[in-house]
Amino acid sequence: MWDAIRVATSAGWKFSPTELSLDLLALHLAIDSEFWKALGKIAGWGKRCRACGLICQEGQCGGNTPWCPDAQEEWLYRQHKFIDHVAAGKPADLYFEELFA
Numbered sequence: 001m002w003d004a005i006r007v008a009t010s011a012g013w014k015f016s017p018t019e020l021s022l023d024l025l026a027l028h029l030a031i032d033s034e035f036w037k038a039l040g041k042i043a044g045w046g047k048r049c050r051a052c053g054l055i056c057q058e059g060q061c062g063g064n065t066p067w068c069p070d071a072q073e074e075w076l077y078r079q080h081k082f083i084d085h086v087a088a089g090k091p092a093d094l095y096f097e098e099l100f101a
Contacts, residue, residue, distance in 0.1 A: 001025070004039060004096045013038035026092035030083050036075040045074030 001022075009015060013035050029035055039045075047056040050070040078099070085095045 001029070001093045001096045003100060004029075005035075007042050008035045008038035011038035011041045022092065026086055029092070030079070030086060033075075033079065036079040036082075039078070040073065040075030045078070047071040048074050048077045 005015060013032075048054065048071065049056050050072050055074070056071045082092070082095050086092055
């Protein structure tokens with residue numbers, strides 16, 4: 001999680017809360033869209049098809065459709081996956097370890 005914070009900070013994200021517990025920090029990161037946008041900027045994330053869940057490249061869906069009927073920004077997809085991960089009771093650090101593996 002700390003690596004993700006450093007990456008987002010290097011892209012211009014400003015971290016203001018101090019002295020947060022890890023649980024509160026995870027909650028803060030879960031709802032901070034600017035944090036996820038900053039991560040996506042550094043990682044070069046594009047769009048993901050909401051129909052099949054695969055990465056969209058040049059307007060083409062990576063799945064079984066000839067075009068992406070409902071593409072969303074990758075940072076939003078990753079943010080929602082993080083929320084699901086934490087809601088399932090899994091450690092926030094584990095999500096970021098897998099994200100940057």
